[in-house]
Amino acid sequence: MADDRLLLIGYVARAHGVRGELRVHLHNPESETLYAVATVYLDGEPYAVASARAGTRGAVLLAVDGVADRDRAEALKGAAVAVDRADVPLAPGEVFEVDLIGCAVELVDGTPWGRIEAVIPGAQDRLVIRDGDVERELPLVRGALVVDIDLDRRRVVVDPPEGLPEVRR
Numbered sequence: 001m002a003d004d005r006l007l008l009i010g011y012v013a014r015a016h017g018v019r020g021e022l023r024v025h026l027h028n029p030e031s032e033t034l035y036a037v038a039t040v041y042l043d044g045e046p047y048a049v050a051s052a053r054a055g056t057r058g059a060v061l062l063a064v065d066g067v068a069d070r071d072r073a074e075a076l077k078g079a080a081v082a083v084d085r086a087d088v089p090l091a092p093g094e095v096f097e098v099d100l101i102g103c104a105v106e107l108v109d110g111t112p113w114g115r116i117e118a119v120i121p122g123a124q125d126r127l128v129i130r131d132g133d134v135e136r137e138l139p140l141v142r143g144a145l146v147v148d149i150d151l152d153r154r155r156v157v158v159d160p161p162e163g164l165p166e167v168r169r
Helices: 071-073
Strands: 006-016 023-025 039-042 045-053 060-064 080-082 102-109 112-120 125-131 134-139 146-150 154-159 164-167
Touching: 023 080, 039 060, 102 125, 112 134, 125 154
Parallel strands: 102 154
Antiparallel strands: 006 023, 006 080, 023 060, 039 045, 039 080, 045 060, 102 112, 112 125, 125 134, 134 164, 146 154
């Protein structure tokens, strides 16, 4: 997805039932975004949301206009599910993790420490930071390990613990 205004939030796992519902697995299973938006983008194409309800094991059962039977729903299996950034409000100080990718990283004393290459989701999200041939994974703990995020300057200040493992690539 090359459209910067869209946020990738999950994917269509499979059809659900015979009336065209989609079983969507979210990258953040706790997200309630699909319950609040009027439009979703499936592989970049906009669809009006007809309904969204909780499924089992953290999935969302999504019905969209134009998908009224199982065959059409099955055709969307594997489709990327995205929403417009403007439809996802952020509280003050919050950021979209995807926006951290590419930011320069420095230590609290100003020493350059690499660039963020990825964010690995999990019980504790981790920043993948590359500095030349050294790669580090730093837990994304705001206020403790991640001291400051300045997206305007594309800079993240960190205070990593001593002995953080490093991998040479």
